[in-house]
Amino acid sequence: MSELWVDKEFKVEQSKKGKIMITVSILINGNPLMARSAVNKGDVDNMGRARYACDDGTHIRHNPGDGAVALAKKMLDTIVEDN
Numbered sequence: 001m002s003e004l005w006v007d008k009e010f011k012v013e014q015s016k017k018g019k020i021m022i023t024v025s026i027l028i029n030g031n032p033l034m035a036r037s038a039v040n041k042g043d044v045d046n047m048g049r050a051r052y053a054c055d056d057g058t059h060i061r062h063n064p065g066d067g068a069v070a071l072a073k074k075m076l077d078t079i080v081e082d083n
Contacts, residue, residue, distance in 0.1 A: 022052070024072045036075040054078055 025035040038052040038060065045051070049061040052071065058078045062071045 022068065022071060022075070024075045026076075034076075034079050034081075036079055038071075038075055 020040040021037060023035060023037040026033045037055045041051045041053050041059075043051050045061060047061075047063075048065075049063050052060045052062060052075075054060065054075060056078060060071070060074050060078070062074060
């Protein structure tokens with residue numbers, strides 16, 4: 001039986017338009033299984049949460065002080081697995 005390695009990674013980068021973009025991907029044995037990207041839209045609600053638009057059209061509110069990992073978890077929660 002071969003070993004199964006699961007890698008979960010995320011990266012944050014500045015887009016060409018100056019917006020902050022984050023991508024979260026799940027890889028199995030180096031092969032991409034799922035990914036989600038989001039862009040900070042620049043607006044903040046009255047609770048101090050930034051709005052991120054995901055590549056599937058969903059929007060996430062996130063307090064930047066909670067960190068990138070908390071945002072990555074919210075992004076992964078938007079993925080619906082096919083069973």
